[in-house]
Amino acid sequence: MLDALMIGFGGLAVLVALIALRMPIAYAMILVGGIGVTILNGPDIFLSQLKTLAYGQFSIYDLTVVPMFVLMGNIATQSGLSRDLFRAANAWMGWLPGGTAMAAIAACAGFGAVCGSSLATASTMGQVALPELRRYNYSGALATGTLAAGGVLGILIPPSVVLVIYAVIVEANIVTMFMAAFIPGIIAVILFLLTIAVYVAVKPEAGPAGGAATRAEFIAATLGVIPVLVIFGLVIGGIYFGFFNPTPAAAVGVFLVWVYALARRKIGLPEMREALLATAKTSGMIYLILLGAEMLKIFMSRGGVPQAVADWMAASGLPPLAVLVILLAALILLGCLMDSLSMILLAIPFFWPVLVQLNGGDYQMAEGSGFGMSTEDLKIWFGILALIVVELGLITPPVGMNVFVISALAKDTPMRETFIGVMPFFLAELFRVALLVAFPALTLWLPAVLR
Numbered sequence: 001m002l003d004a005l006m007i008g009f010g011g012l013a014v015l016v017a018l019i020a021l022r023m024p025i026a027y028a029m030i031l032v033g034g035i036g037v038t039i040l041n042g043p044d045i046f047l048s049q050l051k052t053l054a055y056g057q058f059s060i061y062d063l064t065v066v067p068m069f070v071l072m073g074n075i076a077t078q079s080g081l082s083r084d085l086f087r088a089a090n091a092w093m094g095w096l097p098g099g100t101a102m103a104a105i106a107a108c109a110g111f112g113a114v115c116g117s118s119l120a121t122a123s124t125m126g127q128v129a130l131p132e133l134r135r136y137n138y139s140g141a142l143a144t145g146t147l148a149a150g151g152v153l154g155i156l157i158p159p160s161v162v163l164v165i166y167a168v169i170v171e172a173n174i175v176t177m178f179m180a181a182f183i184p185g186i187i188a189v190i191l192f193l194l195t196i197a198v199y200v201a202v203k204p205e206a207g208p209a210g211g212a213a214t215r216a217e218f219i220a221a222t223l224g225v226i227p228v229l230v231i232f233g234l235v236i237g238g239i240y241f242g243f244f245n246p247t248p249a250a251a252v253g254v255f256l257v258w259v260y261a262l263a264r265r266k267i268g269l270p271e272m273r274e275a276l277l278a279t280a281k282t283s284g285m286i287y288l289i290l291l292g293a294e295m296l297k298i299f300m301s302r303g304g305v306p307q308a309v310a311d312w313m314a315a316s317g318l319p320p321l322a323v324l325v326i327l328l329a330a331l332i333l334l335g336c337l338m339d340s341l342s343m344i345l346l347a348i349p350f351f352w353p354v355l356v357q358l359n360g361g362d363y364q365m366a367e368g369s370g371f372g373m374s375t376e377d378l379k380i381w382f383g384i385l386a387l388i389v390v391e392l393g394l395i396t397p398p399v400g401m402n403v404f405v406i407s408a409l410a411k412d413t414p415m416r417e418t419f420i421g422v423m424p425f426f427l428a429e430l431f432r433v434a435l436l437v438a439f440p441a442l443t444l445w446l447p448a449v450l451r
Contacts, residue, residue: 004040008303011036025342026288033295040302057294058287062168067283068250069159072257073115074275079261081228082124085110088225091213098200098207100136101146104129105192108150112157113232118394122151122402126409139206140413145421148402152391155340157185158236162340169348172379174246175239179447180380184436191428199424231256240450293345310353320358320371327351328389335393339401343390355382377444384443385436392429395422
C-alpha cells in the first residue's frame with residue numbers, strides 16, 4: 001500500500017513539473033495517468049480501461065450542454081450583443097465619476113450571462129469598452145484592470161461551462177448550481193461597482209465622468225438592450241423555473257442569439273463558420289481535458305492519494321472551516337500555474353473527499369459538527385466558493401489569463417500597470433469569499449426556495 005501511495009504522490013509531482021514546463025494540461029494528465037496505472041496494475045488493465053473510458057466519459061448527458069453554451073457565446077461574440085450592452089450601461093451610468101468603467105462591469109456581467117466564458121468576456125468587452133475608456137482619459141491601470149476583472153464575471157454568472165464541469169465531477173444538479181451562483185454573482189457586480197467608486201474617490205483623475213446621454217440616446221440604448229434581456233430571461237429564467245433542463249435551454253439560447261445576430265445583419269456564412277470552428281476547438285479541448293482528468297483520477301484512486309490526503313487532513317485536528325480556507329488558498333495558488341477548467345478538474349477530486357470526511361459522511365446535518373449541513377448543501381456551497389477562487393486565478397500573477405488578454409488589446413499600457421489596476425478588484429473578491437464563508441445562506445437560500 002505504501003509503495004502504491006508513493007507512486008501516486010510521485011506521479012503528482014511529475015504532473016506539476018510537466019505543467020510548470022508548459023506541457024498542455026490534457027496531455028500531462030493523460031501521460032501521468034496512463035503510465036501510473038500501467039506501473040500499478042500493468043498494461044492490460046490500462047488498455048482495458050482505455051477501451052471504454054472515452055465513450056463512458058463523453059456520453060454523459062449533462063456534458064452535452066457544454067458545446068451548446070460555447071456555441072451560444074461564440075455567436076454572441078459575432079452578433080454585436082456586447083456593444084449593445086455597453087451602450088445601454090454607459091447611457092445609464094456613464095455620467096458618474098468612474099461611470100464608464102462601471103458600465104464596462106455591468107456589460108461584462110450581462111455578456112457573461114449569455115457567453116459563460118471569462119476569456120471571451122474579457123476579450124470581447126475589452127474591444128468594445130477600451131476605446132471609450134481611452135476617450136474619457138481613464139488611467140491605464142483603472143481601464144485595463146476593470147476589464148480584466150470584469151471578465152471573471154463570465155465564469156460564475158450562469159450559464160457557466162466550468163460550473164457544469166464541477167457539477168458533473170461531484171454529481172451535483174446543474175440547475176441547482178446555476179441557482180446557487182445567482183446571488184454571489186450579483187454580489188460580485190455590486191462589489192466591483194463599489195470598488196470603482198472608491199478608486200475614483202481616492203484618485204478622481206483616474207476615472208473622469210463621461211458626458212450625459214441625451215434623452216433620445218438613452219431611450220435608443222435602453223431599447224437596444226431589451227432583446228438581450230429577453231434572451232437571458234428565456235434561457236436562465238426557463239432553467240430556474242423548471243420550464244426546461246440546461247441542455248434544451250442552451251439550444252434555445254443558441255437559436256435566440258442566432259436570430260438576434262441575423263436581425264442585426266451581423267452574421268453570415270463566414271461568421272457562422274468561424275463560430276462553429278471556434279466551438280469545435282474549444283469543446284474538443286474541454287473534452288480532452290476531461291478524458292485526461294478521468295485517467296489521472298483512476299491512477300490517483302488506485303494509488304490511494306485522495307483518501308490519504310483526506311485522512312491526513314481529518315487527523316490534523318484543524319477545525320473544518322480552517323481546512324476549507326487552506327483548500328481555497330491552495331486553489332488560488334494553483335491559479336498562478338493553470339487555467340480555471342484545469343484547476344477544477346485537477347483539484348476537486350482531491351479536495352472533495354476531504355470535505356466529505358470532515359463533514360462526517362454523506363448525511364451529516366448535526367449542528368456543531370462538520371460544517372453543520374448536508375453533503376448536498378456542502379456540494380453547492382463549496383462549488384461556488386471554489387469557482388470564485390478559481391476566478392481569482394484569472395487575474396493573479398504570473399499567469400493571470402485575463403490580464404494577458406487585456407494587455408494584448410491595450411499595448412500602450414504596461415502589464416505591470418494592469419496588475420496594479422486589478423488588485424483592488426482582487427481584494428473585493430477576497431471579501432466576497434469571506435462573506436460567503438461566513439454566511440452560507442447567501443449561496444444556499446435561492447436553491448432552497450426554488451427547489
